[in-house]
Amino acid sequence: MKWRSGFGICASVLALSLLLTACGGGATPASSPGPAGAKSTAPGVSDKEIVIGTFGPLTGPAAGWGDTLRGLAAYADFINEQGGVNGRKLRVIIEDDQYQPSKTVGAVKKMVEQDKVFALVNVIGTSNLTAVQDYLVQNKVPVILYSTGSRKFQEPINPYFFAGLMPYEDEAKVLMRFGNDTLKVKKYAVFYQNDDFGKGGLGGAKEAVAKIPGAQIVAEVAYNPADVDVSAYALKMKEAGAEAVLIWGTVKHGALVIKEAKKIGFQPKWLLSGVTAGFQLAELTDGAGEGAYTVASTATLTDTENVVVKEYLANQAKYLKNGPNSTQLGGWSAGRIFVEALKRAGPEPTREQLIKAMETLKDYQGLALVNYSDKDHIGTRKAFVRQLQGNTYVKVTDLIDGSY
Amino acid sequence: MAILLQNLLGGLSAGALYGLAALGLTAVFQTTGMVNFAQGDMAMVCTFVGFTLLSYMKVPYGLSLLLVLAFALGFGSLLERGLMRPLMRQPHVSQIMVTLGLAMILNGIAGQIWGFEPHAFKAPLGGDPYRFVGLALSKDSLLIFGISALIVLSLFLFFKFTLAGTALRATAQNATAAKLMGIPIGMAFNMSWAVAAVLSATAGVLIAPSTTLDPNFMAEVGIKAFAGAILGGFSSLPGAVLGGLFLGVLESLVAGYISTELKSVFSFSLILLVLVVRPYGLLGSPARKKV
Structure with missing residues (x-):
């Protein structure tokens, strides 16, 4: 009995929606490109x-x-x-x-x-x-x-x-290219947020290592956005002997780990995602972030x-x-x-x-x-590197291709 | 060996933060018999008041702290009079719901006033950490240990040996009986909220330098503090601190030696295990609920 009445409701809803669809279809013609000069019938486009x-x-x-x-x-x-x-x-x-x-x-x-x-x-x-x-x-x-x-x-x-x-992957690859060619760093650690964003950075670093001879990732350290304490993470990267650390996380966690590293005497080159390199970083790290590098594909207010x-x-x-x-x-x-x-x-x-x-x-x-x-909807794949000097990020390279 | 010790020290420093926040929770539990979920957000608001004094109004650090504590005293008292007093006779569940709502309201208001971006909050001592044989421990962590111990001791003495403390505990246990004994339970209730707010403000200003300050900064610490308090035994003040420290060290060791991603999973599983064996926590005593 229950099943039958349920079926009845389903059937009538279905019938009704079919009817509505049919009406809708009749009322709004398809939005394919009309002949030249014809009025656009695309959704959202009116005369005004x-x-x-x-x-x-x-x-x-x-x-x-x-x-x-x-x-x-x-x-x-x-x-x-x-x-x-x-x-x-x-x-x-x-x-x-x-x-x-x-x-x-x-x-x-x-x-x-x-x-x-x-x-x-x-x-x-x-x-x-x-x-x-x-x-x-x-x-x-x-x-x-x-x-x-x-x-x-x-x-x-x-x-x-x-x-x-x-793409985050390409940004990481720009930083790794810079790290290898300019900073002459071979041992990298990746400190990343445990989500799509962080894993994008990690993925990019891995792609870069596959292409750059001699470069290696010595520590992959994931953190969760709710983490309060990052001391074990900093220690882990120090212990692994990282010469540079890629940070793919929030400004807050980036700042925390940079501060903690300074405390335990760990001073790698910092390579930060664009998200991590917020304007508050200098203040939040109490100066420990000075000299950190970040990647930027676009011009910013100072340009x-x-x-x-x-x-x-x-x-x-x-x-x-x-x-x-x-x-x-x-x-x-x-x-x-x-x-x-x-x-x-x-x-x-x-x-x-x-x-x-x-x-x-x-x-x-x-x-x-x-x-x-029509083959590529990504748009931007090149970026330059900026360095935190005082309170501003100063451009220190030309465009580097991150699509390798 | 140095690595192990540094991991332990890192864990203890984090655990000190959890323990400090947990103290506020247990103190409220002891005096009102309920859990105050707004504790963290009260701490956040007080800390932002301190931040405003320090960073915008350029008030000296010491004076700012005093003003924050004074603010907290009034703030806690006001919240109790306005929100909690009308509910005093209601079941604890309703009161707890109100504290949850209060937490959200405070969070939203703080976001509107101060924004959601993280801010740096001045550390009481700051400067370089103490270093010995390759180990590092910040001066502020030591200060937090000290202050936590001081709070535990003074609350212990207060509850045990003063008339007001006894009255508070009595009110928490049985409000009607307490009233019959001549205890002004409204005032007692008000006092416990004022004290709770002061404790929360103390925790807030000491924790913010190591976590950065934003409207959600205590939420993250708060969960750990809650777990630490439960672990230590919700009814025990030293238990709260110990539980917090234990959780901090545990997390640090799991992150250092097992998996950074599973830090919380491992730690909380172990806490569950402990609670299966000792449901009243490490230092708590089995609850004897008087009906």
Whole structure:
């Protein structure tokens, strides 16, 4: 009896949803590129505006990264003030997922189904994007410049996703190349956070060791984000005889391990991921981080000759309440690349045309020179090395290729 | 050998932090008969107040500490009067729920005020660690050992030999009987929260230099402190410190000799094992719950 009524409900729900799908299909024609001159029928594109969406943490422990969403929105305001793109204003829908993947799912479904966004731009978080990856691909929603360095979204290439950051693996390889060629270091330890991000750094180090003769990893030390005490880790790396330590973790744990190492008289060369090399590092290590090296694929606030930095700094105060900071700059830059692709997609853009336009970006000058093609959606694979001197990270090399 | 000793020292230094935080938990347990989950976040708020005084208002270190402790006294008292007093007659479960809620509220507010980025907090002593035959131990770790011992001793004396201490314990055991004996239980309750806040603030300002300060910094220590307190016996003050130290050393040895990734898994498994054998902890006495 129970089974039968359950079946009845299922059947009617199914019938209803089929009906709705049929209606929906009738109401919204497919968004394939129409003949030249025809109005775009892509979701989110109307005569007056183009709706785009983004998600990330605006509240909660990771709220600091939310500034990149504000940077994107500010760039949209900046463009709208100049008349928008081909006569259409940009409308940015921002969803706060508090960095929780379960919330990302709801937020993305809302943006795709209710708000009918044309594309997602500058979204944050490896786990968050993983949670909605299949859904977005099924719905053919372009994700322009996701803000994570996890390479897994492009293995194999995802036709709808374009990476906004250099892969963590490539960043580690740049540092290892620098360590070998310039610092003449052979014995490396890797101190990494026990998650996708940390393992990306470790993976890169392993790939580098396979390519660089004589280089070896003498200690792989994982920590958990909840760890309070890192003394055993520092000791382990000292004991292993590491001459350089790659740190793939938060600023906080990077600082803790650098401090602890100094305490026990362990003074290797420090090679830090871009995430670890936060502006607070000098203060948090009480000076012990002086001279640490880090990898940077993009220009930052102090590179005032860069066209994006210049534009951001000139307009930042007008469109944003706080800042300037490098997180906002990242969002501004992502918005800029999206708009460039949108312009190239023609007067009546469709999602397919947007993707094709992204793939035409060759040595396009953003915060870095970005390159996309139909074979490669990663964008940036070269970076230079900076060194912590006082309170700032000073550029000490030219671009090094991390894709070896 | 030097490696083993350095691992032990590292473990003891971390364990001292756990033990110090655990002291606050057990002290509240002894005086109110409940677990205060907001202890860590109260410590966090007090530490941020100290941080504001030190870094923004440039108040000297010693004076800042005194002001923080004074703030904590008022803060704890206020929380009790505003939040806990109305619930005094409610079951402990409800009170514990309120402390959980309070923890989240404090965390959220602190995040809005001070942001979620980590800050450096000034260490009481700082400077180079003591070094001997290749071993290193920071002066602040020693200070934390000393202060923990001092707190244990003074609380022990307070509970055992003063009238107020006895009154607090009596209130925790049986509020009605205590009231009948003429103990102003509202005041007793208030006092225990004020003391708890002062203990939490002490822990906060001493722990923050080694963990960095952000709104979640005590959450990480707090879990370990909780485990340490349970291990040592929740009803025993020296037990709390000992449990914390034990956990610190255990983690350090597991990380050093077994696996860094499984540090917590191994340590907590061992704690479970200990508790199967001694459910009341290492130094605790079997609970005699009076109904």
